Amino acid sequence: MLVAGVDSSTQGTKIVVRDAGTGALVRSAQAAHPDGTEIDPRYWWDALLQVGGDGLLDDVAAIGVGAQQHGMVAVDGDGAVVRPALLWNDTRSAGAAQDLIDELGGPAEWARAVGSVPVASLTVTKLRWLAQHEPENAARTEQVMLPHDWLTWRLRGETDPVTDRGDASGTGYFDTAQGSYRPDLLRMAFGRDLGVPRVARPAENTGPVRAPGMPEIGTVAPGTGDNMAAALGLEARPGDVVVSLGTSGTAFAVADKPVADASGLVTGFADATGRFLPLVATLNAARVLDAGARMLGVDLEEFGRLALSAPAGAEGLTLLPYLDGERTPNLPEAAGRLDGMTRANLHPAAVARAFVEGMLCGLADAVDALTAQDVPVHRVLLIGGAARSAAVRSIAPQILGRPVVVPEPGEYVADGAARQAAWALAGTTEPPEWAGPGSAEVYEADPAPEVRERYARARSALT
Numbered sequence: 001m002l003v004a005g006v007d008s009s010t011q012g013t014k015i016v017v018r019d020a021g022t023g024a025l026v027r028s029a030q031a032a033h034p035d036g037t038e039i040d041p042r043y044w045w046d047a048l049l050q051v052g053g054d055g056l057l058d059d060v061a062a063i064g065v066g067a068q069q070h071g072m073v074a075v076d077g078d079g080a081v082v083r084p085a086l087l088w089n090d091t092r093s094a095g096a097a098q099d100l101i102d103e104l105g106g107p108a109e110w111a112r113a114v115g116s117v118p119v120a121s122l123t124v125t126k127l128r129w130l131a132q133h134e135p136e137n138a139a140r141t142e143q144v145m146l147p148h149d150w151l152t153w154r155l156r157g158e159t160d161p162v163t164d165r166g167d168a169s170g171t172g173y174f175d176t177a178q179g180s181y182r183p184d185l186l187r188m189a190f191g192r193d194l195g196v197p198r199v200a201r202p203a204e205n206t207g208p209v210r211a212p213g214m215p216e217i218g219t220v221a222p223g224t225g226d227n228m229a230a231a232l233g234l235e236a237r238p239g240d241v242v243v244s245l246g247t248s249g250t251a252f253a254v255a256d257k258p259v260a261d262a263s264g265l266v267t268g269f270a271d272a273t274g275r276f277l278p279l280v281a282t283l284n285a286a287r288v289l290d291a292g293a294r295m296l297g298v299d300l301e302e303f304g305r306l307a308l309s310a311p312a313g314a315e316g317l318t319l320l321p322y323l324d325g326e327r328t329p330n331l332p333e334a335a336g337r338l339d340g341m342t343r344a345n346l347h348p349a350a351v352a353r354a355f356v357e358g359m360l361c362g363l364a365d366a367v368d369a370l371t372a373q374d375v376p377v378h379r380v381l382l383i384g385g386a387a388r389s390a391a392v393r394s395i396a397p398q399i400l401g402r403p404v405v406v407p408e409p410g411e412y413v414a415d416g417a418a419r420q421a422a423w424a425l426a427g428t429t430e431p432p433e434w435a436g437p438g439s440a441e442v443y444e445a446d447p448a449p450e451v452r453e454r455y456a457r458a459r460s461a462l463t
């Protein structure tokens with residue numbers, strides 16, 4: 001039997017079809033999404049139909065959707081989307097986040113209530129922004145869904161919206177430790193009650209696909225957020241810290257206990273299996289390299305080659321990579337900075353090196369924030385689009401200060417969604433044992449603490 005997993009992430013939709021019993025890859029396809037920090041969800045649906053068409057989903061018995069977290073999909077009483085979805089990387093609700101922190105009595109109160117301190121990424125702040133800035137749209141809104149909730153709802157024929165504990169834990173109105181919604185916090189943010197999807201069990205069969213244009217598929221899994229799906233796809237265990245370099249940079253780990261970090265650096269999410277997923281997210285990862293390559297007029301391969309041709313430390317250049325503002329540290333209005341420029345070091349190789357190092361320094365801080373919350377780090381796994389770069393793989397152990405395991409490049413979010421689909425199909429207590437990620441390579445290098453020290457000095461000038 002075959003199962004399908006969808007990754008509807010920031011830059012595109014990817015679908016993998018795997019054997020339900022072994023996990024062997026049968027086929028896959030992908031399509032791009034439009035750019036922007038707000039987007040009409042119909043583009044996600046069109047991409048799903050496009051990628052899933054042409055027979056890709058033929059003979060599939062179960063499907064699961066993993067998607068970018070936090071996005072606010074506001075839906076009216078007729079099931080129509082009220083306005084383009086505000087995405088996780090849209091920073092316009094930064095002021096709302098601060099207001100909500102103050103109104104509840106400070107960051108520690110939020111960490112205690114839901115496991116995370118609001119920043120502009122969290123859905124709860126986007127609801128406050130909507131209520132304040134678009135009262136007509138707010139008045140029409142009857143339900144709020146996350147991107148994976150909305151796609152799953154459409155797949156299931158637009159009835160009885162469902163979510164899962166993992167994605168719900170990124171809203172800011174769900175208590176991760178207790179596993180239940182906090183309607184009082186949603187009300188506090190939005191000014192009144194709103195419909196929210198029912199939280200399905202981790203491997204619940206939520207019914208068949210009932211969407212026009214889609215093949216018959218008997219089982220739809222609850223789906224989850226993309227980072228939770230990646231943890232499932234990688235079969236991550238406590239002690240594994242996953243560093244994902246996609247549009248966002250994330251560092252996360254499966255944990256048996258919830259965290260409540262009042263500093264706000266670590267968000268206390270749930271995973272897709274009944275455990276927890278403490279996570280640190282940055283707004284600036286793979287696209288920092290895209291921007292650097294574009295500026296230098298080279299492709300990503302040449303950009304990586306240039307970076308590797310310069311010495312560690314980029315001849316004194318330090319990039320603060322906040323090209324899209326930043327979430328961790330919480331600097332929504334920040335811009336990137338290139339420090340230490342001299343006539344001698346202002347050449348493409350040193351600049352490319354500084355871009356790779358700056359991006360990785362943000363993620364090294366993220367791993368440190370996890371360890372500060374007692375999250376054990378036995379090994380670091382590097383995934384996401386930018387892990388395909390040879391330069392990133394070589395430089396990562398220098399900046400992270402430890403060996404880095406790079407699993408075979410793959411679509412681990414879509415794989416996790418497919419594994420969840422196989423789990424829902426099997427109805428077992430544990431997810432199916434699959435062969436797991438293929439061969440992994442271990443990258444080692446002498447740590448370069450001076451690069452991080454210089455980065456920390458530049459960062460602290462902004463914070």
Ligand SMILES: Nc1ncnc2c1ncn2[C@@H]1O[C@H](COP(=O)(O)OP(=O)(O)O)[C@@H](O)[C@H]1O
Pocket residue numbers: 009010011012245246247248286287289290300301384385386387388389390
């Ligand atoms: N070989 C490569 N070197 C550097 N970056 C790459 C490479 N291949 C893909 N990427 C980058 O990875 C990003 C997409 O990664 P992905 O994990 O799919 O993102 P998302 O899940 O956020 O949509 C793009 O910005 C792309 O330029």
Ligand SMILES: O=C(CO)[C@@H](O)[C@H](O)COP(=O)(O)O
Pocket residue numbers: 009010011067068069070088121170225226227246247248249250279281
């Ligand atoms: O906001 C977060 C995590 O909290 C992001 O990780 C989003 O979930 C988007 O993921 P990508 O599209 O970058 O994979």
